[in-house]
Amino acid sequence: MTGIGVVAPTGIGREEYWEATRAGGSAIAPITRFDASKYRARLAGQVPDFDPAERLPSHLLPQTDPMTQYALIAAEHALDDAGIIPEQLPEYAAGVVTAAAYGGFEFGQGELQNLWSKGGEYVSAYQSFAWFYAVNTGQISIRHGMRGPGRVIVTEQAGGLDAVAQARRQVRGGTPVVVTGGADSALCPWGWVSQIANGRVSLREEPHRAYLPFSREACGYVPGEGAALLIVEDADSAHARGARRYGEVAGYAATFDPPPGSGRPPGLERAIRMALADAEVTPQEVDVVFADAAGVPDLDAVEAAALRAVFGEREVPVTAPKTGTGRLASAGACLDLVAAFLALRDQVIPPTPNVTRAHVAHPIALVGPEPVSASLQTALVLARGIGGFNAAMVIRRAA
Amino acid sequence: MTVRGPHAHHRVAVTGIGVVAPGAIGTKAFWELLTSGRTATRRISFFDPSPFRSQVAAECDFDPVAEGLTVEQSQRLDRAVQFALVCAREAIADSGLTLGDVDPYRLGVSLGTAVGATMSLDREYCVVSHRGKYWEVDPERAVPHLFDYLVPSSFAAEVAWDVGAEGPVSVISTGCTSGLDAVGHAWELIREGSADVMIAGATDAPISPITVACFDAIKATTTLNDDPEHASRPFDARRDGFVLGEGAAVFVLEEWERARRRGATVYAEIAGFATRCNAYHMTGLRPDGREMAEAIRASLDIARIPTTAIDYINAHGSGTRQNDRHETAAFKASLGDHAYATPVSSIKSMIGHSLGAIGSLEVAACALAITHNVIPPTANWTERDPECDLDYVPVTAREQQTDVVLSVGSGFGGFQSAMVLSDPEWACRD
Numbered sequence: 001m002t003g004i005g006v007v008a009p010t011g012i013g014r015e016e017y018w019e020a021t022r023a024g025g026s027a028i029a030p031i032t033r034f035d036a037s038k039y040r041a042r043l044a045g046q047v048p049d050f051d052p053a054e055r056l057p058s059h060l061l062p063q064t065d066p067m068t069q070y071a072l073i074a075a076e077h078a079l080d081d082a083g084i085i086p087e088q089l090p091e092y093a094a095g096v097v098t099a100a101a102y103g104g105f106e107f108g109q110g111e112l113q114n115l116w117s118k119g120g121e122y123v124s125a126y127q128s129f130a131w132f133y134a135v136n137t138g139q140i141s142i143r144h145g146m147r148g149p150g151r152v153i154v155t156e157q158a159g160g161l162d163a164v165a166q167a168r169r170q171v172r173g174g175t176p177v178v179v180t181g182g183a184d185s186a187l188c189p190w191g192w193v194s195q196i197a198n199g200r201v202s203l204r205e206e207p208h209r210a211y212l213p214f215s216r217e218a219c220g221y222v223p224g225e226g227a228a229l230l231i232v233e234d235a236d237s238a239h240a241r242g243a244r245r246y247g248e249v250a251g252y253a254a255t256f257d258p259p260p261g262s263g264r265p266p267g268l269e270r271a272i273r274m275a276l277a278d279a280e281v282t283p284q285e286v287d288v289v290f291a292d293a294a295g296v297p298d299l300d301a302v303e304a305a306a307l308r309a310v311f312g313e314r315e316v317p318v319t320a321p322k323t324g325t326g327r328l329a330s331a332g333a334c335l336d337l338v339a340a341f342l343a344l345r346d347q348v349i350p351p352t353p354n355v356t357r358a359h360v361a362h363p364i365a366l367v368g369p370e371p372v373s374a375s376l377q378t379a380l381v382l383a384r385g386i387g388g389f390n391a392a393m394v395i396r397r398a399a
Numbered sequence: 400m401t402v403r404g405p406h407a408h409h410r411v412a413v414t415g416i417g418v419v420a421p422g423a424i425g426t427k428a429f430w431e432l433l434t435s436g437r438t439a440t441r442r443i444s445f446f447d448p449s450p451f452r453s454q455v456a457a458e459c460d461f462d463p464v465a466e467g468l469t470v471e472q473s474q475r476l477d478r479a480v481q482f483a484l485v486c487a488r489e490a491i492a493d494s495g496l497t498l499g500d501v502d503p504y505r506l507g508v509s510l511g512t513a514v515g516a517t518m519s520l521d522r523e524y525c526v527v528s529h530r531g532k533y534w535e536v537d538p539e540r541a542v543p544h545l546f547d548y549l550v551p552s553s554f555a556a557e558v559a560w561d562v563g564a565e566g567p568v569s570v571i572s573t574g575c576t577s578g579l580d581a582v583g584h585a586w587e588l589i590r591e592g593s594a595d596v597m598i599a600g601a602t603d604a605p606i607s608p609i610t611v612a613c614f615d616a617i618k619a620t621t622t623l624n625d626d627p628e629h630a631s632r633p634f635d636a637r638r639d640g641f642v643l644g645e646g647a648a649v650f651v652l653e654e655w656e657r658a659r660r661r662g663a664t665v666y667a668e669i670a671g672f673a674t675r676c677n678a679y680h681m682t683g684l685r686p687d688g689r690e691m692a693e694a695i696r697a698s699l700d701i702a703r704i705p706t707t708a709i710d711y712i713n714a715h716g717s718g719t720r721q722n723d724r725h726e727t728a729a730f731k732a733s734l735g736d737h738a739y740a741t742p743v744s745s746i747k748s749m750i751g752h753s754l755g756a757i758g759s760l761e762v763a764a765c766a767l768a769i770t771h772n773v774i775p776p777t778a779n780w781t782e783r784d785p786e787c788d789l790d791y792v793p794v795t796a797r798e799q800q801t802d803v804v805l806s807v808g809s810g811f812g813g814f815q816s817a818m819v820l821s822d823p824e825w826a827c828r829d
Binding site for chain 1 (some may be wrong): 615
């Protein structure tokens with residue numbers, strides 16, 4: 001992994017995001033993007049206001065939803081960070097794999113409104129692609145002239161890890177460089193009403209008490225928006241070009257939960273064990289866990305039990321910096337990967353903002369609202385997508 | 400049999416097929432339709448199409464309850480998920496697989512869709528916004544399962560629950576190549592050893608006002624509204640755009656040795672798959688077909704099959720001028736002179752272009768072509784376009800030994816995909 005690009009509620013750009021994350025910063029606040037006063041949930045993690053015209057070519061602005069703008073900015077940052085100029089690569093040497101969950105919902109709402117209030121002839125020529133799930137892979141590949149394999153994966157919040165795993169598969173299959181990650185945003189009335197329909201969104205009013213995974217006060221999650229893009233490269237060619245490496249993707253697995261009511265065990269523990277086996281890492285070697293941290297009591301219990309089953313009595317530190325950003329759908333797990341790689345780089349575990357301690361029913365060593373210095377070589381990142389998707393990824397610090 | 404070391408790739412067999420297509424519910428009816436050369440395109444009946452530029456579509460006559468879904472499922476699930484469930488059940492029954500004999504941890508799902516729950520989203524948007532009257536929407540009018548329409552991973556979850564899959568499960572959404580890429584994704588997972596059996600395929604049900612309007616806006620769809628039965632005319636000189644369609648196809652893909660051990664009937668082997676991006680334009684195609692040609696070459700390389708072995712090309716053949724030229728050029732660039740000797744056809748001439756689903760419907764057509772040694776025709780092809788000078792199998796199906804088939808797809812976003820399928824006996828004959 002040689003490049004990072006971030007557009008997050010807590011900061012645009014790698015270091016801005018990381019400084020806020022290390023310090024336990026939180027961007028959860030009342031929604032300002034639209035009038036949310038009549039909805040039952042009114043908090044979100046919003047990307048700070050910026051002028052897209054300063055960061056993107058003007059021709060892209062009318063044809064892109066905010067989530068695509070975030071994806072394009074993050075992809076450019078990631079390529080710059082890795083020192084890669086795609087035009088200098090062989091023709092099919094660079095691919096793009098993104099995860100998506102919501103598509104371009106704000107753009108879509110505008111065109112639906114045009115259609116139904118004014119008529120079909122008022123629908124934008126860009127509607128045919130600006131909202132659909134494949135748009136970010138397409139736009140990134142076009143902007144940077146990347147002609148290798150493309151893929152788009154939809155597994156809700158698990159997608160951020162599933163995309164990186166697919167990028168690894170493509171690197172192993174002979175594509176030396178892959179831009180990968182996730183981007184999502186649905187902070188418009190139509191997107192908001194659709195998000196909160198899932199019944200898991202926190203209805204609490206106080207920003208610091210709304211998303212408290214593993215806590216006794218857990219009451220759901222706060223949605224967020226943003227993008228996190230990474231550059232995954234073949235280790236040998238990255239070494240050959242003298243690239244700075246944040247670390248490596250050492251192991252991965254994905255599982256799916258059994259049908260509701262089947263009585264069979266949930267799949268998260270199995271995903272963790274398979275990812276560790278894939279990385280040839282024992283539980284004792286894992287130095288920190290970046291939790292999925294659903295914020296829903298039953299799901300927190302499943303995750304805590306899975307960690308307990310794998311790590312036993314050993315108190316591996318568990319953190320969830322996403323309590324400062326909200327859950328970013330397909331961007332969320334990839335943002336956790338960013339935080340994990342930077343934690344390995346700086347030998348510090350970022351905190352879990354607002355959560356002071358885990359509920360006694362969840363026997364995990366939760367890192368509270370303060371960062372913890374530690375010797376870190378190996379991290380485990382977990383993600384679950386609504387519906388039953390589980391993904392686990394093991395990363396290692398650069399040697 | 401080839402001896403394979405511990406790091407060798409697993410081979411992948413297609414052992415079951417399920418189809419919901421315009422004019423044909425079920426695999427048998429689908430194959431009869433394709434080989435008859437009949438078309439299932441008609442004037443749109445789901446809503447009044449008269450305000451729109453393009454008023455033709457290929458619609459499925461689909462009754463979810465008659466096809467085995469519950470009334471609750473028929474009300475809650477988007478039409479595209481309903482298609483996928485019906486197809487998955489048909490594919491499993493067809494494969495002879497007993498789900499109880501499959502380790503659920505080694506059973507996965509890979510489902511493609513380009514536009515997810517578009518029909519439900521269009522409908523529910525109208526409800527919560529009072530038909531677009533207000534930017535602010537009314538949360539009291541939102542249905543509880545709106546989130547499942549928002550995030551199409553719910554499609555794969557429904558199928559996984561239905562079949563009891565607890566292995567890798569995902570939705571692949573690469574626009575109009577989703578149907579090839581979802582099958583290709585499943586192929587990758589079995590090939591590398593991450594699953595033994597994958598329920599793989601794709602579905603889309605996009606025939607709603609917003610979809611029709613967005614393709615009107617870029618003039619991608621046909622205006623042959625006076626003759627809907629003959630409106631889808633890939634490679635024909637008089638074609639003027641694609642005909643929107645809907646449907647699904649789902650397969651049982653199995654690790655080769657596993658399929659052999661249980662004595663399964665194998666329709667075809669998926670021998671190779673590759674994708675490339677054109678990095679050119681979100682909706683435009685370079686006339687030289689360069690990236691599609693590269694995807695074709697790469698898929699043949701993986702399959703270790705020479706270009707001259709290809710017996711049939713199932714084209715993307717959408718019926719837009721830019722596609723038909725692009726693709727014809729890609730076949731020439733990748734196959735050389737063999738392109739002129741290879742039959743090429745587009746089943747979109749009969750069942751329209753169902754966006755993300757069509758790639759899987761085309762894989763179904765390829766597997767059935769291999770099984771029956773019959774090549775489905777390009778319906779409505781009557782007038783040669785000087786830019787398209789290959790053998791497009793006009794109007795009538797052709798009986799011909801068909802062992803190696805290439806299927807290609809091309810989609811908005813610049814996606815170009817190619818898959819090679821071969822007769823299970825072919826390698827032995829060779």
